[in-house]
Amino acid sequence: MRTCSKAKEKNKKSSFFIPFFIQGRNQSFLIISIIMVAITMVFTLSCERVEKPDEAAFMDEEEDLSIPELPYENKEIFRMHMNSLDDSYESLEESIDRQDWEGIRTFAMRMKSSSPVLFTGKRKDELPQDYVLLDTRFHFHTLALVEASEAREMVKLNLEFDNVKEICDDCHVKYKKKDS
Ligand code: HEC
Numbered sequence: 001m002r003t004c005s006k007a008k009e010k011n012k013k014s015s016f017f018i019p020f021f022i023q024g025r026n027q028s029f030l031i032i033s034i035i036m037v038a039i040t041m042v043f044t045l046s047c048e049r050v051e052k053p054d055e056a057a058f059m060d061e062e063e064d065l066s067i068p069e070l071p072y073e074n075k076e077i078f079r080m081h082m083n084s085l086d087d088s089y090e091s092l093e094e095s096i097d098r099q100d101w102e103g104i105r106t107f108a109m110r111m112k113s114s115s116p117v118l119f120t121g122k123r124k125d126e127l128p129q130d131y132v133l134l135d136t137r138f139h140f141h142t143l144a145l146v147e148a149s150e151a152r153e154m155v156k157l158n159l160e161f162d163n164v165k166e167i168c169d170d171c172h173v174k175y176k177k178k179d180s
Contacts, residue, residue, distance in 0.1 A: 067177050068128060073121025081119040085111065089168070092145075096161065104157065105149040111164070112142040116171065134171045141167060 072078050088110040095103030117124055117135040124132045141163040148157035 067175060070120055070128070070131065070175055071122055071126055077121065078119045081114065085114045088114070089164075092161070096157065099154075101149065101152055105146070108142070108145040108149040112139070112146050114142070115139070131171070131175060134167060134174075138164070138167050138171075 070078075088107045092104060092107035092111065095101075095107055115135060116138055117127060117132060120127060141160055144160040145157065145164060148154075148160055
């Protein structure tokens with residue numbers, strides 16, 4: 001056994017440390033084996049490289065699905081404000097259905113005075129940039145709602161009402177957890 005393994009070791013040494021052009025043709029099988037191993041390794045590595053972006057894309061998707069937690073000063077107060085915004089929104093919708101311009105103006109003004117940024121109790125620079133942008137869009141379109149209600153322009157009012165609803169939904173998709 002000993003001599004056998006020693007002989008093997010010797011053989012290995014001569015195979016690896018003597019350049020192939022000295023070893024002669026009978027060593028060519030070794031060169032072929034090395035080339036095949038190299039090809040297999042390159043193939044395996046390239047396969048891994050192909051898989052990696054897929055994996056990364058999958059992980060990004062997972063991250064997109066997980067909703068970021070906003071740094072609320074007080075979540076209960078935030079929810080209370082959201083619910084009263086929801087009340088104004090529903091009252092405005094009812095007033096539009098009834099074509100009650102006084103009601104429309106009152107609830108449009110109430111929505112305009114709401115602010116998703118202020119609701120959090122945090123400063124703009126403490127909140128995600130995208131959240132602040134949604135808040136800006138919200139202010140822009142609730143102001144347009146008030147203007148339409150003062151001018152009594154039903155077409156513009158309906159258009160802006162849809163715009164505001166879209167912003168509520170956009171923000172909820174991004175920041176409202178499914179279970180809340
Ligand atoms: C800029 C972001 C943003 C906008 C715009 C926004 N919301 Fe929300 N809203 C939230 C977040 C975040 C929550 C989830 C709070 C939580 O974790 O419970 C929420 C929760 C709510 C809730 C549930 C409150 C509760 O008791 O759990 C209601 C109702 C609601 N929003 C109504 C509205 C309506 C109606 C509008 C549009 C007129 C609107 N929101 C616009 C961010 C927004």
